Amino acid sequence: MSKPESPRISCVLTAFNEGPLASVSIKSLLSQTFGDFEILIVDDGASEETRETLHSFKDDRILHIRQANDGLSSARNRALNVARGDYVCFLDADDTRPIWAFETMMAAAQEDVDVVFSPGVLQEVRMETGPFYDQSHFDRLQMGDMAAMTAGNTPRLWISALRELACVEPQCANKMVRRAFLEKHKLRFPAGLFFEDMILHYGLLANMRSYALTELPTFTYFRRYGRPQITSGTSTTRFDAISTATNALHLFSFSEYFQDVVLRSLVLASAFKLLKWCEESVSHDHAFGYGEAIGALVNGLDQRYLKPLDENWAEVAYQYAPWVQPSLQYVASRSGRNR
Template sequence: MTRISVILPVFNEEKFIKKAIESVLSQSLDDFELIIVNDGSTDDTLSIINGFDDSRIKIINQKNQGPGASRNNALEMAKGDYVMFLDGDDWYCPDALKTAYGEITSKDTDISIFQIIKYNDGEYSKNSWFNLNNFSEKFEDRVFNPHECGDFLFNISVSAAQKIFRREFLVKIKARFPEGMYFEDMPFFFYTFLKAERVSIIKRYLYVRQKHDGSITESVDAKFLDTVPAGQILMEIFTKNGWYDMYMFDLLAFKVNGPRYALMGIEDKYKEELFTLIKDDYEEIKSGKYYDDYMENLGPVKRKFMLDVLNAGDYEEFMTLNQTKSSPA
């Protein structure tokens, strides 16, 4: 049995894909399969992939379906005891697989989370999100239940690439990424993390995330329209699995804040479209069973945002309403 299945979805990554693949093939742990999903690339990505001659590489060549479907297709093919994810513009540190495998097997966890370091134009940098700073010393060198993280659950990095998963666990809980949208990591993380019984963290940098103009989170463009459906899926996950009451206060704030921040930063040409998506979502919430929870638990800024969206006919009217100050909490 293969120890680790590394899943690498790629779309038009000709500038970076060679380094990503080489970082896997040169790992100190060599018992792995590398499943590369070419998601309908139109540049030279596929020819670069085909230039590698290594029996550990498996290639799925498909029409463009997006990152969620690409990862799901690879998961169905995966044979490893454990699963790790890599993005086509990033790379692993040399001992990443060995260290992650050693952690998850020695502690018998469902998920183990490691540190990511960022890279930008020759310089490395750290941030609290990828540095696991929210995990205090009491979480180090031991196994814990995810519900122990309740007071900072929504401040944990959702990146699938920052974790190693026991594949049997993913199969058992029928874990899948949402398809047809970006920000697919977010619902996947909360579902898998809260379904896990045993989790651990690794305070070592195993993964390098490259910042560049094409990175999903570096430019607030049309991809951020998907913050709305991603939030809707998240709510469904929490309500269906009995986690809603446990995490209601932070969950509702988290759901409102994603699209709220996106609306502030998104390119002007997408603001009306995003506003309409948010308004439709809020109209549905208003007619449902959880509306009173929003009104009673949101802070004054988020509550005013929600009410202004509901009361406005379009984005321009919303901006006029939202510019007035909210009353104190």
């Protein structure tokens, strides 16, 4: 099959040491019912077994990009620099998309919206399957007549939608983004840092003017034994969450939507949900240093983030998700406020 001059979708897949598992991901993409796409596979210093798996696929829609191991952010950025699609999406090399994913996302994007958000499926290590963690927010958006919106038409409803979207998991598989939007706002991933998805997530919230949802899930995230996930260890990579959160919160503070006190409280809570989890799971040797770094982050925050903690606005934010209250209480405890 020959390459289209300008495909509708560029799907970025990065690989390191997934081995044969990468074939499952690639097959899921090549089996899509929507065919106008390219797959940008970035070999980020991959193992020989992984490299052999990647190159076992012969398809004109696949572009192989090879680099010395420089991390997920660098790999994704490199792919973005050569992507040709009208829209860009991402997939880890050991997760999958159902055959209807691209067709469903493109149907939602028919008005050329900035972002398409999608629910997903979670498969646990013992093969239990269920909705991804943020399904309730997609359900509320759908039921609240907020499945597709443009900023400016109904300002109050738009802000309500952004509040729900702030609670959606800050990861990449649940988004398809218009490439011109990424270029206009110079959105890229923070090279050298883990937990990089947070930057893209808040960058989208800060700048987008339109979005749409899909009702059907468009990815399956697999939790696996022995999977080299960031969330499975207690190394110093936990400290990257602090740097990434600092940058993401600073980025969002320049958004026109920052003035909504509940929205910014939810953005703050979302970031600190991850930071709180990291502190609870960091190794004993690094616990003190991590706690000190969190304190420094809170003390250096834009004070407008902290002001709602002294008012009733925090209680309003609590209504959006069960993790909001403990996250904001965590911030309050680190800032010297007693709640």
